Amino acid sequence: MEVRARAPGKIILAGEHAVVHGSAAVAASIDLYTYVSLRFPTPADNDETLSLQLKDVSLEVSWPIARIKEAFPNLETQIPPSSCSLEKLKLIAILVDEQNIPEANIGLAAGVTAFLWLFTSVHGCKPAKAVVNSELPLGSGLGSSAAFCVALSAAILALSDSVSTDFSHQGWQVFGENELELVNKWAFEGEKIIHGKPSGIDNTVSTYGNMIKFKSGDLTRLKTNMPLKMLITNTKVGRNTKALVAGVSERTMRHPTAMASVFTSVDSISNEVAAIIQSPVSDDLAITEKEEKLAELMEMNQGLLQCMGVSHASIETVVRTTLKYKLSTKLTGAGGGGCALTLLPTLLAGTVVDKVMADLETCGFQCLLAGIGGNGVEFSYIGIPDLGANGRNLS
Numbered sequence: 001m002e003v004r005a006r007a008p009g010k011i012i013l014a015g016e017h018a019v020v021h022g023s024a025a026v027a028a029s030i031d032l033y034t035y036v037s038l039r040f041p042t043p044a045d046n047d048e049t050l051s052l053q054l055k056d057v058s059l060e061v062s063w064p065i066a067r068i069k070e071a072f073p074n075l076e077t078q079i080p081p082s083s084c085s086l087e088k089l090k091l092i093a094i095l096v097d098e099q100n101i102p103e104a105n106i107g108l109a110a111g112v113t114a115f116l117w118l119f120t121s122v123h124g125c126k127p128a129k130a131v132v133n134s135e136l137p138l139g140s141g142l143g144s145s146a147a148f149c150v151a152l153s154a155a156i157l158a159l160s161d162s163v164s165t166d167f168s169h170q171g172w173q174v175f176g177e178n179e180l181e182l183v184n185k186w187a188f189e190g191e192k193i194i195h196g197k198p199s200g201i202d203n204t205v206s207t208y209g210n211m212i213k214f215k216s217g218d219l220t221r222l223k224t225n226m227p228l229k230m231l232i233t234n235t236k237v238g239r240n241t242k243a244l245v246a247g248v249s250e251r252t253m254r255h256p257t258a259m260a261s262v263f264t265s266v267d268s269i270s271n272e273v274a275a276i277i278q279s280p281v282s283d284d285l286a287i288t289e290k291e292e293k294l295a296e297l298m299e300m301n302q303g304l305l306q307c308m309g310v311s312h313a314s315i316e317t318v319v320r321t322t323l324k325y326k327l328s329t330k331l332t333g334a335g336g337g338g339c340a341l342t343l344l345p346t347l348l349a350g351t352v353v354d355k356v357m358a359d360l361e362t363c364g365f366q367c368l369l370a371g372i373g374g375n376g377v378e379f380s381y382i383g384i385p386d387l388g389a390n391g392r393n394l395s
């Protein structure tokens with residue numbers, strides 16, 4: 001039995017970092033996905049291992065099931081998601097260490113740890129093979145860690161008894177509300193292992209898709225008929241979300257009052273962004289006015305992100321370059337490099353977009369125009385006899 005799941009990446013229109021400290025943030029899914037396929041071997045395969053293949057980084061790790069049983073003598077599966085205890089984290093760390101993950105890929109150890117925790121929590125010591133590949137750049141602010149955890153949780157749950165799904169459905173299918181909640185909760189536990197202290201916004205938008213406002217764990221789904229076009233620029237400067245989030249917390253401990261004001265300002269910006277996006281649009285003039293307000297709010301948010309210490313010279317270069325064309329830019333995700341978002345007004349000439357993209361690419365950056373606000377996590381059973389030719393096989 002094999003299942004494939006896919007979960008989208010995201011952009012944050014307002015509120016990253018501040019959302020970790022209780023402010024509101026606004027995020028949207030993008031049409032770039034992480035795919036996970038998960039398969040239980042048949043008796044004929046005679047395969048008694050648990051393995052994980054990470055295609056994007058050319059890494060494969062595997063453990064004999066006997067080794068996992070030895071490491072977790074008292075392993076119990078659980079249905080309501082819970083946090084990984086320190087004791088279990090230590091046991092998993094030993095299993096991960098045994099894989100000799102190359103020093104250059106050391107950030108991946110956290111992803112491998114999250115996989116072991118999620119899989120064994122639901123399926124215990126069962127042989128299986130998981131394969132992961134992604135259209136998202138890793139560690140760039142587009143939520144690859146959340147998409148990884150959401151797709152993994154979805155695949156793991158789709159092959160478990162805890163969700164009722166339709167095996168005869170052809171092609172991608174969506175979970176029911178209860179199952180989505182379960183996927184989201186497990187993914188959040190995975191994100192905790194990768195990020196340290198995530199707000200939950202990334203796994204939530206990857207699970208539910210579309211556009212959301214998120215504050216202190218509460219999700220509001222935003223309805224909009226405003227066409228929103230963003231240019232995403234990847235500075236290709238590598239960074240690590242966990243370290244950046246920890247840096248903001250340290251600054252907050254040093255300057256609690258000043259940072260509280262910064263977070264309050266971000267909260268107001270996110271609420272205003274959400275209100276603008278949701279208000280009805282009547283004509284081109286109304287759209288232009290709304291775009292001008294959004295652009296200004298993005299500039300203000302970028303200033304506050306700089307205040308938090310998470311901007312970067314490469315991000316400032318994107319801000320300056322796009323400003324030459326009167327376009328507003330802010331970083332998206334954890335910052336410190338990674339990706340920036342530039343609002344492209346509806347009436348902006350295509351030639352201007354081409355010029356700004358060429359200018360940014362001259363700086364060594366990579367530009368992409370992704371679709372915004374599509375579906376959240378989906379899954380599809382593979383190799384079921386009556387799945388038929390429409391069952392999409394992406395391998």
Ligand SMILES: Nc1ncnc2c1ncn2[C@@H]1O[C@H](COP(=O)(O)OP(=O)(O)O)[C@@H](O)[C@H]1O
Nearest residue numbers: 107108111134139140141142143144145148241
């Ligand atoms: N496709 C993938 N394959 C392997 N690991 C992944 C993949 N996507 C995400 N990860 C995990 O997520 C980490 C990057 O997460 P993070 O620093 O939060 O950046 P972002 O979420 O912005 O891409 C990687 O170091 C790895 O542990």
Ligand SMILES: C[C@@](O)(CCOP(=O)(O)O)CC(=O)O
Nearest residue numbers: 016017141143198199333334
């Ligand atoms: C900085 C933060 O707001 C978003 C991080 O996103 P990313 O991992 O950089 O894609 C952290 C969080 O909300 O968990």
Ligand SMILES: [Mg+2]
Nearest residue numbers: 143145146241
């Ligand atoms: Mg992340």
